[in-house]
Structure formats: C-alpha cells, structure tokens
Amino acid sequence: MKVLLSWLREFAPFPADDPVALGDAMSDLGMAVESIERIGEGLGGIVVARVLALRAHPGADKIQLVDVDAGDGEALQICCGAFNMAEGDLVPLATLGTVMPDGMEISRRKLRGEWSNGMLCSGRELGLGDDHSGIFIVTPAAQAAQGSGPAPGTPITEALGITPDVLYDLEINPNRPDAMSVAGVARDLAARLGLPFAIPEPQVELVPGDAAARISVEILDPDLCGRFHARVIDGVKVEPSPPWIAERLSALGMRPINNVVDASNYVMLELGQPNHTYDLAELPGGALRVRWARDGERITTLDEVERTLMGGRDGVIADADDVAVGIAGVMGGASTEISEATTSVLLECAWWQPMAVAVSSKHLGLRSEASARFERGTDPDIVELAARRLAELLAPSGARLVEGAVTVDGDLPGRAPVTVRTDRVNLLLGIDLAPEEIPQLLGPIGFGVQPGDDDRTFSVVVPTFRPDTTTETDVIEEIARHHGYSRIPKRVPTSVQTGSLTPRQRDRRTIRQVLVGLGVHEAMPLPFLAPGDLARTGLPAEAVTLTNPLAAEESVLRTSLRPGLLRAVAYNESHRTDGVSLFEIGKVFGVPKPGATLPDEREHLAVVLAGREAPAAVQVWEVLHRTLGLPGPGIDQSRPPAGLHPGRSGLLTVDSEVVGEVGEVDPGVLDDLGIRERVGWLQLDVGAVLARPHGEHPYRPISRYPSSDLDLAFEVTETVPASHVAAAIRGAAGALLVELSLFDVFRGAPVPEGRRSLAYRLRLQAADHTLTDDEITAVREAVVATVEANLPATLRA
Amino acid sequence: MTDDITRTVQRIAAEAPGRVAAAATLEELRAVEGELLGKKGELTALKKGMGALDPEARRAAGQAMNEVRASVEAAIAARRTDLEGAARALTLAAERLDLTEAVEHRQRGSLHLVTQTMDRLVDVFVGMGFTVAEGPEVETDWYNFEALNIPAAHPARGMWDTLYVDLGDPETVLLRTHTSPVQIRVMTDGEPPIYAVMPGRVYRRDTADASHMPVFHQIEGLVVDRGISFADLAGTLEAFTSAYFGGSIHSRLRPSYFPFTEPSAEYDINCIFCEGRGCRTCGQTGWLELGGCGMVHPNVLRNVGLDAEEWTGFAFGFGLDRLALMRHGVDDIREMFTGDVRFLEQFPA
Incomplete structure (x- = not known):
C-alpha cells in the first residue's frame, strides 16, 4: 500500500518537516515502510520544451536527434532514445547541470558523434509513476497548437502543478484491512502522534429525484453479500480526470483511465471501499440481483475474457434477466462497462463476504486491488460515505448525485463487545x-x-x-x-529445565565429526528428483511424488541419498575436481507403510568416495562403528544391495540387524551418469543404527606383562568371508587374545585356484603373568584345530 | 728387560694418539683399538712379558702400562664419539627434505555451512536452557496449518507457497513450509513448561534464485509456561542476539501478523555489518530483518489441549541460510547446494 504525505494530511495535521520520523512511526505501528520517495525533489532543472524537429541520428538507429526550444527560441539538439513524441509536442527537458532524482547529473555529451544538450524525461524519471515506455508528453502538439499548455521554459513543477510530496510504500499485514486505505493509515498514525483525525464530509450537490424508483437491488443469497448500497449519478461525461487525481493515482501505482474509473479507484484507495459503476442504460430496469453463480455460468469480464463460473464458489451480480453482469467482489462485466456514451451510472458500494471473494478470486486466478480489500474485510459502514465521496470527485465534470439510495443488507458479521x-x-x-x-x-x-x-x-x-x-x-x-x-521491557524467563541435546542429536554430531576427520565434506543436495533418477541410479522406482512441483525434474521425493550425491560427484568431475569425498545426513521418503498417512520418512547417512574402491568405504564404516561403540558389527555380502557392484558390496549389520549398505556403486550406473571414477559407497539408516544399544566404551585394563605374537596363515575357500575366519580365531584363542589383525591376503600359486591365503597376527597377553611357551602353543593348537574343523580352511605350512 | 718394557710403553704412549687420530672411520678405529688394547694387542703382549720382572719393577711397569691403557682408551672413546657424530651428521645431511615440496596432502573434511550455523545457534539456545526438538519434513495439513490457526481457505495460507505431496486427499499431505509444526508436536507430546528450539529443513514452492531456494532451513523457538509474557519474548531474543552476534548487536520488535501468534512481531537486529550506522546491506536503515515471533495464539494452545488462561507462551523463528551466507559474504544461496567441493572446502570450521 502506497500513501502520499499530502493525502494523509487531508485527514490529520501531520507535520511535513520530518518525513523520516513519520515513516518510523508507521513502521513502529506495524505498517512497515519499505521505501520513502521524495516526489518533486530534483526537478528544479527541468523545464517545458517544444519539439521543433525530429531527425534521424546519422550513426545510430535506436536514438534520434530532437531539436527543442527550451524557451529562448533557439533550437537545442538533444539525443533521445524514445520515439513517441511528435513535432509541436511539449515535453520535459532536463537542462545541463540538472541532478536527477536518482542522482544522475545531466551534462553536455556526445552520443555516437552527435551532441546532446540535455535529456528528455519519461514519467518515471520525473517521479510520476512507473511509465518508462516513452517521453512524458506534457501537452500534445494538437492542443499546444491551439495555445493550451505551458510556455516553453516553464519549470516542469509549475507546468504540472507538482508540489513536493513524500510517497511511502508500506507493507500492510493481512490483519490490518483498515490500513489498506489512506484514511486508515492516517487514523492509526494520528492516534500514535496524538493528532486529531477526521474524514472530511463530502460536499455533494444532490439533484432532486428518487434513485429508488430507478434502480432496485435484491440479495438472493445473504451469505454472499452483507450490504449492497446503490446510488444513481446523472450527467456523467466521460473525460480525462483533473491532473491532481491522475497524479495521485499514478503515484500510488494505478494508471489513470478516465474520470469515472479514476474516481472509483480514488475512493478505493482513499477510503478502502472498492466500488463499481454500471452504465445504467445497459441495465434493464436498473435491477440487480445478487446470488451465487450457477455451475458453468459464463460472463465476459471487463478485461474482455470470457470466464466460466462455479456454483457455490463465485458470486455474481445479475441483471433483471438474471444474466450475470459482474463477479461479486472480483471484477465487473463488459456488458455494462462505462463508455463514451454513458450518461447515467449505477454506483455499487457493497460489503462482500471475505471468504467468498477469497475463494472466487483464487479459483478464477483474478486478483485485483478490489478483491484484495474484500478478502481482508471492508467496512460495511463506509459504503454510504464512499458513494458520496465518489460523486464529489466526479462533480467537476458535471455529474450529479441523484437523491435517494438503495441499501439492502444480507448477513453481516455480528459485533459482540x-x-x-x-x-x-x-x-x-x-x-x-x-x-x-x-x-x-x-x-x-x-x-x-x-x-x-x-x-x-x-x-x-x-x-x-x-x-x-x-x-x-x-x-x-x-x-x-x-x-x-x-x-515493552526485555526480560529473560527463568527456565526450570537444563538445556541439552538429545542422545540422537549428540550422536549425529559425532558422526559428522568422524567423517570430517576422515576428510569427507558435508554436502546438501536438494531432496527432489526427476522421474527416472532412481531407476538410473539402479534403485527401485517406487516413490512419493509432489502434486504441484515447480518443474518435473523436481517432482519426486528421494528414497535414497544416492542420486543426489552421485549428481554432486558428476558435477565436481565436470568441473575437473576428481576424487571428491562427500557425505550427507538427510531425510529420505519411502511410500507410506500400510495404514500410515505420512511417508516412511527416515534419516539416512550416505558417503560417496570418488576415486576410491569398496574397502575405503568399509574403513569409514569401521571407524564409525568403533566410535559409536556399536556391538556386533558385520557385513553380509550374500545379498548385494540394488545399484551397487554385485561383487563389491554388502549389507551392514549390527547384531544381525540390517542398518545400511557398503561397497562400491555399480560401474554400469556410473557409466550412465557419466562418472569416470569408481565410487565407494556407504549408507546408514541413522535411526536404525542409533536404535541399537551403543556408546558403551568399557575400560579394558592394559597388562603390564609382555605380549607375544603368533602369526598364522590359512588357505581358505573364496566363498568363506574372512570375517568368519576371524570369528573362529577369536572364539578359539579365548581371553589371552588381545589383538587380531589380518596382515596379508595372497592369491596365486602355490595357493590353489578358488582359495586364498589369509595371514593373521594374534597378539597374546595375560593380565597377571608372562606367557609361557606352553600356553602359546596351546592357543596355537586350539586355533588351528577350530579353524580347520569348522571352515574349509587349512593351515599353511 | 725393564728398560725394554718401559721404552715400549713410552713408544706406545707416544704413538697411540696419532694412530687413534688417524683412524678415519669407525672400522679403522676398531682396528686400531684391537692393535693397541685387544687380546692380541701390543699392550696385552707387553703384559705377558711382565712376569719375568722383579716385584718392584713389575709394579712400576704395571702402573705405567695401566696409565697408558687408560689414556689410550680415553683417546679411542673420544675419537669414537667424534666419528659417530660425523657419521650421524652425514646421514642426517643425506636425509634432508624440502618440506615445501610435499606431493601428498592430508585434508580434513568440512561441515556444511548450514550445519555449522545450525550447531552454533543450537548451542546458544542450549546454553539458555532450551532443549532441541525435531519433526518430520513431510507433514499433514493439520500440523502445518490447521493446528497453527490457519484453517483451510484462510487467506493467510497465501503467505506460504506450499508444495503438496500426492498422498491421501488432495492438499492434505505437504512438505512443511516452516518448522512450526514441530511446535504442535512438542506441545502434543509433552507437557509445559516447554523451553525448546526446533531447527530443520523447510520447503516452499519458490523458484531458485540468488536469494531463494525451494528448500531452506529455519530455527524455531517455543516457550510455554505460566506467566510468560511478551516481555519475556523480547528479553529472550535480546539475550540470544547478543550471545550469537556479539554484545554490540541489539534486537527490536515491530508489530506484524502471523496466524499462530498474537501479538505478533517482526524481529530485527542491528545490522551486523555497520552495527546500526547504516550501510548498503541494511538499506541504510541500520537494521536487518531476522524473523517473526509473537505470543502463542490462544487458538493454538487450545488446539493442543492447553488451557490458554493458565498457560501462555511465545514462539519465534527465523531462517538460518541467510545467516550462513552473511557470515562469509556469500552472495548466492544456490552455491551452498551444488555440492561443489571448491565451495565446501572454503569453510573448514
């Protein structure tokens, strides 16, 4: 909502000397000032000039040479980029040395080899509205030729009657329908400043007659319309508005049309009452009927668009033949539009049910200054004043308000104290x-x-x-x-509780710190996917979709972090950054479980290691499960997860429960995505992992006695995971085993095909004595016997 | 005989320093040591000839021999130290490295700017006695709108461009447009007194540009207790503001409108770039708009079954992506979400 200081001052004696302080007061009342524009400032050097001749610029198409007379009778050459003026037009000329409102100083300069001795101005450059399509024509040649219009050399402020003013652009909150009008803003501001506020009484000369005999209003659906106030204005002559009205409308962002439309808009802006004027001659019997639209009912609105209405959603004003002539609170119909031929007008000032207008304008996609005000709720008690104010504004053109009015009430909201x-x-x-x-x-x-x-x-x-x-x-x-x-004082409440993170939140921070320490960068790809992204990544395509995505490429909710992270890998590769390590902790969305309303939303952690193979991802998992203190971690390669390298991936388990997957992304998937490097992959269901008992790091006393190492190499059938061998060793070695490491894996002769050699180092140590050779031998024998007995494995000589 | 021995001892004593000094390596020194002191060395050989001497002479010769032996041993030890030192110096010199010609680099990863910002904010609130709550990103209309006093077709729904999810009846399941539904969950699942912050990811149907993303992040605060007032809200935000932005940055509240709070306010802080003097970033106002806040609307309290006469509360919320960008002078929000390592690694902490 824009307001002019001069307009505000018509309602209360606001001081004009400190517009900023006034703006601060408005902001402090919740009418936030988004900008303050000082109109008429910087126009001092701008004068009226007459266009003498228009000539082509010899060196440029987009500018022309304009000779103007700036008052001294001499031809002054100006280069101008606009072509909308004609010889004889009176136009604004910014003379040399003028500092424009935007701070630009006009100087004599050459444009493509031709001198320009000033600048012709658009409406916007003068601070008169937003029009920048061409030069502002002060007086067209035809009228100027008849002697009307200011003399060349007249200061533009004098020629246009521009008095310095201040334009505030206010942000009005939805709960302030009253502030959608100049008078409403003035009322609030006056109250804050302790100034008297009054809406001036319109001075209207009534012509005798009886409006009620010429027009009638019937409200068929009282839940649509709370009040319908109608009056008749005779003697209407459609012509341009007086300049002061046109300027105020322009300043507030509305284009002046003609005196009738302008007066209508002026009243809406000033008092917050949208209104509508019907050509009374086009209304059979002057009758209006207010009712809900019928399904499929059609009307051509003022903007010449034929619209199909919905029953119960749109309200209409219909004529005596029950033909819709307007959409209630949204837009009038074309059939009764004011034209050059109009002499009598039916003026409608109504109160429409806010929700009705909101629904109607939304589904019609028609939002207007009027619907915006009706939606928030207008003042049903101002309709009568608004009608008289409009008549007052139209009076200079000879229009006269006819005595009498028709006011019909429907359902108005109650007003309990x-x-x-x-x-x-x-x-x-x-x-x-x-x-x-x-x-x-x-x-x-x-x-x-x-x-x-x-x-x-x-x-x-x-x-x-x-x-x-x-x-x-x-x-x-x-x-x-x-x-x-x-x-209002600033006080800090005393919380009876202590602030803290939940265990889950602490663990999440731990996970992030571990990954950062391992050199992995956290990324946050968008969680939207394109249809087909999941399948391209080798994942099941079933997913939840959006009803109203901005673009098809963002219409699917991710079920996995993989597509997003792989896209990031591809992005980095395409920018010549290879070997990136990225992780993300974020939500993924599965289709709802049976009976559930919401998707199966889970928090996942995923790591991509570009240029690294599966073992690198396994290492990350090892550091993570050790740090989190997860008991019983395992990798199950018997069921390779979708989209991963079938021979180099597996499910991650904690105490046999699946919590994630690890390995390498399927090279075929990488090919499809244009990724050149191998990509190590780790994914955890954070909720599932952290639901396992974890985080216990019990102290294991460190023995003061010497330890002994025992190296054992087994030939083991390929299908048996090394983890099984390690488990067998641990089980057999018992309490003396303090550390077990796989230190060599060897394939090839003399180890037969289908087997490999796994070499383990067992560090043995007792808590309370130095181990004897016999004890070490006993462990060795037990381990070898157990491994050989339980696994297809033999000790290598 | 005595004279022979004496002469020999004297000769050895005279020659030994030169021979020891002449040993150029540890090996040569070991050879010299053997020749002089070894089992087959000269001094050892002399000792064998001493048996023939009378006791007097034997004692004198023995004494002389011991003195020579001691001095030779000392000379050898000194020489050995020198040679060892020289040898180590050679090794060290040979091992010289140019420490700036490193080929391999070890790198720490980095937390995302959003995470860093979120953690910092959360830490300040935890320090102020708040717990941290979370909720789902896909929500029902009830949690995101209805319970927050935004009924269907309420004009205020236009304040949020909502992305709806194709589940259930049309427009019943959506991507949460703010973190406020977590307020409802916190109040539904627990009992006052409540002092909680709710950080999280939110969604709007917004085309990405330099300052907007369809996905962004907010942190929300909720306090519900007996006797909580607007003054408590103002004080809490002021305390947070100086704790997070520094003691010279203050806050102010301006009237605003949100369906779920009343009275509602905009929450501004002194511009952190000019500290309130006015600059380009703050449009010369000296203030930056941070977010919205207000007293929890009685309808919201009623919707979660709380007696609005007994309990009062306040809520506040603001976006944190912009805070992250401002801290580092990043001027395009989209940069944060491409996964470009050249961007991510710039913010190691």
Missing part, C-alpha cells in the same frame, strides 16, 4: 498499565471502550473497519501496538 481485562493485558505483555490507560490507547483508533464488570475490566466495541479484531487477545495486540513494542 469484547471483554478486556487489565490484568490479562499486563500479564500477556509483561507491562504494568493502569486501567485508565487502556481507553486512552484504544479510543483514538476508533474502539469504543465501556466499563466492564469491575473497575479493571472493559467492554470494548470494535469498530466496523477492524473485522480482524474479535477476541481479547486481538484487542491486547492493539493495546501493545499503540503502547509501543519498543516500550
């Missing part, structure tokens, strides 16, 4: 207001404050322009706003 307790106000805000301060804060913004059940309680009547305010808390917010948020 709100009980407000001083103690509740103070408790919620943490302040210490005396009861008498509450009426002082609420009164100036139109709230009627009456004594309540006791001397600390009030019965508050909310004004009709504040439909958002219905509860005690709503009123307390108003008290807080006008008391001033900045005056």
Whole structure:
C-alpha cells in the first residue's frame, strides 16, 4: 500500500518537516515502510520544451536527434532514445547541470558523434509513476497548437502543478484491512502522534429525484453479500480526470483511465471501499440481483475474457434477466462497462463476504486491488460515505448525485463487545498499565471502550473497519501496538529445565565429526528428483511424488541419498575436481507403510568416495562403528544391495540387524551418469543404527606383562568371508587374545585356484603373568584345530 | 728387560694418539683399538712379558702400562664419539627434505555451512536452557496449518507457497513450509513448561534464485509456561542476539501478523555489518530483518489441549541460510547446494 504525505494530511495535521520520523512511526505501528520517495525533489532543472524537429541520428538507429526550444527560441539538439513524441509536442527537458532524482547529473555529451544538450524525461524519471515506455508528453502538439499548455521554459513543477510530496510504500499485514486505505493509515498514525483525525464530509450537490424508483437491488443469497448500497449519478461525461487525481493515482501505482474509473479507484484507495459503476442504460430496469453463480455460468469480464463460473464458489451480480453482469467482489462485466456514451451510472458500494471473494478470486486466478480489500474485510459502514465521496470527485465534470439510495443488507458479521481485562493485558505483555490507560490507547483508533464488570475490566466495541479484531487477545495486540513494542521491557524467563541435546542429536554430531576427520565434506543436495533418477541410479522406482512441483525434474521425493550425491560427484568431475569425498545426513521418503498417512520418512547417512574402491568405504564404516561403540558389527555380502557392484558390496549389520549398505556403486550406473571414477559407497539408516544399544566404551585394563605374537596363515575357500575366519580365531584363542589383525591376503600359486591365503597376527597377553611357551602353543593348537574343523580352511605350512 | 718394557710403553704412549687420530672411520678405529688394547694387542703382549720382572719393577711397569691403557682408551672413546657424530651428521645431511615440496596432502573434511550455523545457534539456545526438538519434513495439513490457526481457505495460507505431496486427499499431505509444526508436536507430546528450539529443513514452492531456494532451513523457538509474557519474548531474543552476534548487536520488535501468534512481531537486529550506522546491506536503515515471533495464539494452545488462561507462551523463528551466507559474504544461496567441493572446502570450521 502506497500513501502520499499530502493525502494523509487531508485527514490529520501531520507535520511535513520530518518525513523520516513519520515513516518510523508507521513502521513502529506495524505498517512497515519499505521505501520513502521524495516526489518533486530534483526537478528544479527541468523545464517545458517544444519539439521543433525530429531527425534521424546519422550513426545510430535506436536514438534520434530532437531539436527543442527550451524557451529562448533557439533550437537545442538533444539525443533521445524514445520515439513517441511528435513535432509541436511539449515535453520535459532536463537542462545541463540538472541532478536527477536518482542522482544522475545531466551534462553536455556526445552520443555516437552527435551532441546532446540535455535529456528528455519519461514519467518515471520525473517521479510520476512507473511509465518508462516513452517521453512524458506534457501537452500534445494538437492542443499546444491551439495555445493550451505551458510556455516553453516553464519549470516542469509549475507546468504540472507538482508540489513536493513524500510517497511511502508500506507493507500492510493481512490483519490490518483498515490500513489498506489512506484514511486508515492516517487514523492509526494520528492516534500514535496524538493528532486529531477526521474524514472530511463530502460536499455533494444532490439533484432532486428518487434513485429508488430507478434502480432496485435484491440479495438472493445473504451469505454472499452483507450490504449492497446503490446510488444513481446523472450527467456523467466521460473525460480525462483533473491532473491532481491522475497524479495521485499514478503515484500510488494505478494508471489513470478516465474520470469515472479514476474516481472509483480514488475512493478505493482513499477510503478502502472498492466500488463499481454500471452504465445504467445497459441495465434493464436498473435491477440487480445478487446470488451465487450457477455451475458453468459464463460472463465476459471487463478485461474482455470470457470466464466460466462455479456454483457455490463465485458470486455474481445479475441483471433483471438474471444474466450475470459482474463477479461479486472480483471484477465487473463488459456488458455494462462505462463508455463514451454513458450518461447515467449505477454506483455499487457493497460489503462482500471475505471468504467468498477469497475463494472466487483464487479459483478464477483474478486478483485485483478490489478483491484484495474484500478478502481482508471492508467496512460495511463506509459504503454510504464512499458513494458520496465518489460523486464529489466526479462533480467537476458535471455529474450529479441523484437523491435517494438503495441499501439492502444480507448477513453481516455480528459485533459482540469484547471483554478486556487489565490484568490479562499486563500479564500477556509483561507491562504494568493502569486501567485508565487502556481507553486512552484504544479510543483514538476508533474502539469504543465501556466499563466492564469491575473497575479493571472493559467492554470494548470494535469498530466496523477492524473485522480482524474479535477476541481479547486481538484487542491486547492493539493495546501493545499503540503502547509501543519498543516500550515493552526485555526480560529473560527463568527456565526450570537444563538445556541439552538429545542422545540422537549428540550422536549425529559425532558422526559428522568422524567423517570430517576422515576428510569427507558435508554436502546438501536438494531432496527432489526427476522421474527416472532412481531407476538410473539402479534403485527401485517406487516413490512419493509432489502434486504441484515447480518443474518435473523436481517432482519426486528421494528414497535414497544416492542420486543426489552421485549428481554432486558428476558435477565436481565436470568441473575437473576428481576424487571428491562427500557425505550427507538427510531425510529420505519411502511410500507410506500400510495404514500410515505420512511417508516412511527416515534419516539416512550416505558417503560417496570418488576415486576410491569398496574397502575405503568399509574403513569409514569401521571407524564409525568403533566410535559409536556399536556391538556386533558385520557385513553380509550374500545379498548385494540394488545399484551397487554385485561383487563389491554388502549389507551392514549390527547384531544381525540390517542398518545400511557398503561397497562400491555399480560401474554400469556410473557409466550412465557419466562418472569416470569408481565410487565407494556407504549408507546408514541413522535411526536404525542409533536404535541399537551403543556408546558403551568399557575400560579394558592394559597388562603390564609382555605380549607375544603368533602369526598364522590359512588357505581358505573364496566363498568363506574372512570375517568368519576371524570369528573362529577369536572364539578359539579365548581371553589371552588381545589383538587380531589380518596382515596379508595372497592369491596365486602355490595357493590353489578358488582359495586364498589369509595371514593373521594374534597378539597374546595375560593380565597377571608372562606367557609361557606352553600356553602359546596351546592357543596355537586350539586355533588351528577350530579353524580347520569348522571352515574349509587349512593351515599353511 | 725393564728398560725394554718401559721404552715400549713410552713408544706406545707416544704413538697411540696419532694412530687413534688417524683412524678415519669407525672400522679403522676398531682396528686400531684391537692393535693397541685387544687380546692380541701390543699392550696385552707387553703384559705377558711382565712376569719375568722383579716385584718392584713389575709394579712400576704395571702402573705405567695401566696409565697408558687408560689414556689410550680415553683417546679411542673420544675419537669414537667424534666419528659417530660425523657419521650421524652425514646421514642426517643425506636425509634432508624440502618440506615445501610435499606431493601428498592430508585434508580434513568440512561441515556444511548450514550445519555449522545450525550447531552454533543450537548451542546458544542450549546454553539458555532450551532443549532441541525435531519433526518430520513431510507433514499433514493439520500440523502445518490447521493446528497453527490457519484453517483451510484462510487467506493467510497465501503467505506460504506450499508444495503438496500426492498422498491421501488432495492438499492434505505437504512438505512443511516452516518448522512450526514441530511446535504442535512438542506441545502434543509433552507437557509445559516447554523451553525448546526446533531447527530443520523447510520447503516452499519458490523458484531458485540468488536469494531463494525451494528448500531452506529455519530455527524455531517455543516457550510455554505460566506467566510468560511478551516481555519475556523480547528479553529472550535480546539475550540470544547478543550471545550469537556479539554484545554490540541489539534486537527490536515491530508489530506484524502471523496466524499462530498474537501479538505478533517482526524481529530485527542491528545490522551486523555497520552495527546500526547504516550501510548498503541494511538499506541504510541500520537494521536487518531476522524473523517473526509473537505470543502463542490462544487458538493454538487450545488446539493442543492447553488451557490458554493458565498457560501462555511465545514462539519465534527465523531462517538460518541467510545467516550462513552473511557470515562469509556469500552472495548466492544456490552455491551452498551444488555440492561443489571448491565451495565446501572454503569453510573448514
């Protein structure tokens, strides 16, 4: 919502000398000032000039040479990039030395070899609205030729009647329908500054007659329309608006059209009451019927678009023949549009059910200044004043308001008084207001404050322009706003609890630190996938999809972190960064489990090690499970996970429960994704892992007695995992075994095909004595016997 | 006979230093040591001839011999130390490395900027007595909107461009548009007093550009207790602001609107670049908008079964991606999410 300081000053005597302070007050009231623009500033060097001749620029197509008379009768050459002016037009010329509102200084300079002695200005450059499509034409040649328009050399501010003004762009919150109007902003601001506020009474000359005899209104569906106020204006002559109206509309971002449309918009901006004008001659019998649309009902709206309406969703205003002539609260129909031929107008000022307009404008995709205001809730009590204000604005063109009016009410929201307790106000805000301060804060913004059940309680009547305010808390917010948020003390509540992370959150941090220590960078790819991404990654395609994705490539919710991380690997490779190590901890989304509403959402950890093979990923798993203290970690290669190298991957288990997968990404998948390097892969279901008992790191006393090493190499059939051999050794060696390491793996002669040699070093140590040769021999014999007896393995000589 | 022995001893004593010094290597020194002191050495040989001497002479010769032996041993030991030192110096010299010509590099990984920022924020709140709660990223309409006092077709729903998930009835399951549904879960699952922060990932139907992503991150705070007031909210945010941004940065609240809080406020902080003096980043205002906050709306309390007369509370929330970007002067949010290691490794901590 934009407001002009001069416009605000029509409602309260705001000081004009400090626009910034005024802006701060508006921000502090919750009408945040997004920008302050000083209109008319920097226009000092701009004068009216007459276009004498237009000539092609010899060296450029996109600019032309314009000779102008800036008042001294001499031809002054200007280079100009606009082509919308004609010889004889009066245009604004920024003379040499002018500093434009945006800070640019106009100097004499050559453009493609031709001198330019100034600059012709667009509307935007003058600070008059947003039009930058061409040069602002002060007076067209035809009119200038008849002697109208200012003389060349006249300062533009004088020619256009521009008085210095300040334009505020305000951000209005949805709960402030009252602030969607200049008068509403003024009321709030005046209350804060302690200034008297009043909406001036329109000065309208009525023509005798009886509007009620010429028009009629019937509300068939009272749940659609709360109030319909209709009046008749005769003597309408469609013509351009007076400049001051056009300028104000332009400043607030609305394009001036003609006096009728402009007056309608002016009233909406000023009082917050959207309204509609019908060409009365086009309305059979002047009758209007307000009702819900019928399914499939059609209407051509003012923008010349034929629209199909939905029953129960859209409201219409229909004529006597029950043909829709407007969509309630959204847009008028083309058939009754004001035209050059219009002489009499039916003026509609209505209160529409906010939700009805919200639904209708949303499903029609038609949002307008009017629908935005109706959606938030307009003031049903301002319709009469708004109609007279519009008539007042149209009066200079000869239009006259006809005596009499038709006002029909449908369902209007009830307005029960709100009980407000001083103690509740103070408790919620943490302040210490005396009861008498509450009426002082609420009164100036139109709230009627009456004594309540006791001397600390009030019965508050909310004004009709504040439909958002219905509860005690709503009123307390108003008290807080006008008391001033900045005056509320800052206090820190004393929490009775101690702050902490959950065990899961601590473990997650541990996991991240482990990975960072291992040289892995954390990445955060987007969790959206394109259809086919999962299949391309070798994963099952079944996934949850979005109803309204921004793009098809972002329409599938990931079931795995793999596609995203592999995309990141490919991205890095394509930017000549090989060998990246990345991890992510993030949510993946499976289809809902039977009976569940929400997807099977899980937190996964995944690691990609580009340029590394499966064992590197296994090492990461080992460091992780040791750090987390996970008992019974294992790798099960009997069921290779989807999309991974079938011979180099397996499921990760903790105490036989599957918690993830490890290995290498299937080279075929990598080929498809254009990834050149091998990629080591680790994935954990964080929830499943951390659900296992873990984190115990019991102390194992360190023996003071010497240890002895025992090296044993076994020939083992390929199909038997080394982990089985290690488990057999551990079981047989018993308590004396303090460390077991696989230190050599060997394939080839003399080891027969289908077997490999696994060489283990057993470090043996007793807690309470030095081991004897006999003890070591006994361990050796037990281990060899157990391994050979239980596994297809033999001790190598 | 005595004279012979004496002469020999004297000769050995005279020659020994030169012979020891002439040994150029440890091996040569060992040879010299053998010749002089060894079992077949000269002094040992002399000793064997002493048996023929009378006791007087034998004692004198023995004494002389012992003195020579001691001095020879000392000379050899000294020479050995020298030679060993020289040999070690040679080895060390041969082992010289140019420490700047390293070929292999060891690198620590890095936490994502969002994680770093989230951890820092969470740590400050934990220090202030808050617990940390989390919730699902795919939510029902109830948790994301209805329970938060945003009924269906409420105009305020337009404040969030929601991504809906194709499950159940249309527009009933969605990607959470804010971390606020976790508030509902915390209040539903637990009992006041509640002092919790809720960090997490949120989604909007927003085209990615330099300052927007369809996926971003927020942290949300919720306090519900007896007697909690707007002043407590203002004080908590002020305490957080100076703890996180530094003592010279202060906060302010401006009236605003959110369906789930009332009174509602925008939460601004002094611009962290100019400390409030006004600069390009803050549009000369001296303030940066950080997020929204307010007193928990009575309807929200009622929706989770709490008596809004007995319990009051406040909530606040703000985006943390922008904080991460601001801290390091990154001007395009999309950079954070490409997985480009050249970006990630710039922020090791």
